[in-house]
Amino acid sequence: MTAGASDGEPQRASAGADDAEVVLRADDLKKTFRLGFLRKRVEAVRGVSFTVRRGEIFGFLGPNGAGKTTTLKMLMGLIFPSSGRAQVLGRKVPDRQTQRKVGYLPETPYFYEYLTPEEFLDFAGALCDVPADLRKRRADALLTRVGLDHARGRPLRKFSKGMLQRIGIAQALMGDPEIIVLDEPMTGLDPLGRKDVRDLILELRREGKTVMFSTHILPDVEMTCDRVAIVVAGRVASVGRLAELLSPRVLSTEVVLKPALTGSAASGSVPALPAGARRLPAGDDVVVELPADADVDAFLRAALALGAVVLSVTPRRESLEDLFVRQAVAPGSVAA
């Protein structure tokens, strides 16, 4: 579904989370910067619309320079939109009341390097009006939760990139927010760290929080997000559930065979490839990729007749990566 629908949202057939309260709303957000001595106009965001509903994990995808960070900064009140509306919990951004209910991790976060993690979390808590005794307890719990127990007392200047990312997530949670907005939370993390953050995001949803995060690491999105928006060249190209966005159509079928004969005679026990099919190198086994319109049954029958053993048959449907690439390389498909 493209962003052409009323508020950039797809029409829904199912109930449940889809009917939930909208907690974040970007309504035709635009931002034009004027750069340099000649005040050259640069359109960073050209009309972004989407909504995030209570209790969901919302992925905000896009290639570098697509306008993701600028959009998030407009939602956080760090950048004023040139036009359009940014709303959090139904109130125009920035609003002190709603800021209490939002936790934010900026992209590649920088912190006061002379502080220890405990001091930094205490500072973050004080800014969120958390009473002193609760700040101490919450900071202790969060340091354990993000896996930084071992780094207590160490100044932030001695933290690795991954550790800074973790303390960044902890500071976003110090105010016990309802909504958590994370800009590229997986950046700088090793696979284990990424898994920890994914698990944390899922855990936050289980606690009833709403999480929105931007990324270009697609497997993380597939594993966590209820809905996604893909932003390309400053506009939303697609928004909705992954199942709705991805085409159910089979793009190709991969067949793996063990031929009856091996070595140079192996090709004699493999049926002729239909038009558009290709054989992929795979050691003694034979891997064939059949096009979407090929007669898979006929090919398998022919292979069995030649004495081959069919090891696997895998239909390949459109992945998020296919969709992402399709949207990113075809900006003409972006809804105006």
Place this chain on the structure above:
Amino acid sequence: MRRIAAVARNTFREAVRNKILYSLLFFAVALIVSALALGQLSVHEERRMIRDVGLFGVDLFSVLIAIFVGVNLLYKELALKTVYTILPKPIARWEFVLGKWLGVMATLVAQIVVMGAALAVTLAASEGSQALDSALFKALWLLLMNVTIVTSVAMLFSSFSSPFLSGLFSLGVFVVGRSVPDVRALAERIGGGAADLLKGACAVLPNLHLFTPSGTALGGQVVSVHGTFVGSGYLAWTTAYALGYSALVLGLAMVIFRKRDFV
């Protein structure tokens, strides 16, 4: 109030963990203590020499620290992007600016207390405790009021300019501000359009000469830190002037900061 206090506390903590400030403080104390040696060299002028050199040291270094910290204050938050973590929290931008200013002022109070204590100890070592008269403490108070304005001006420039330019502008304001009586006298002498320009500058820029009144005539009497110094009335109105001017300048910095995009 809790949020402003948190920012102020953090700013103070940043300053006290900054090695450059300790170096400046070390040089200031060294200069003050060296006045003892200079005093020995001057005949019958030991007390005068120690007091003059000491107060000059406090004045010079407090202004240098105020400009150094003030111009870096907001710029560093933007350059290091620490502000991106702070401003989405429920803190108004003006609260952030005020908290930063209070943090610097706390730093400057601490620095002036340390430098003043060094001066007091030096004076007491030279002449005994009778040297610690009210003129000394009044002079230190005026120097604190002086840096209140200098810090605010530095923060104003820092809200839209680089530290280098902000430093230059702040230093310019300080030099002209200290020379207000001379600039006014010059304007009277030259007359014409240039005089109007100079008078305009004197009206807009802070009169920092008010905070080093020693040697000038006030109400027909020459005041001096070595003799009869200013009264409490003078202290009250110069304090009000310093706080009022700082509030205006800080308000302007807040307006500029409020309208900024943090790209």
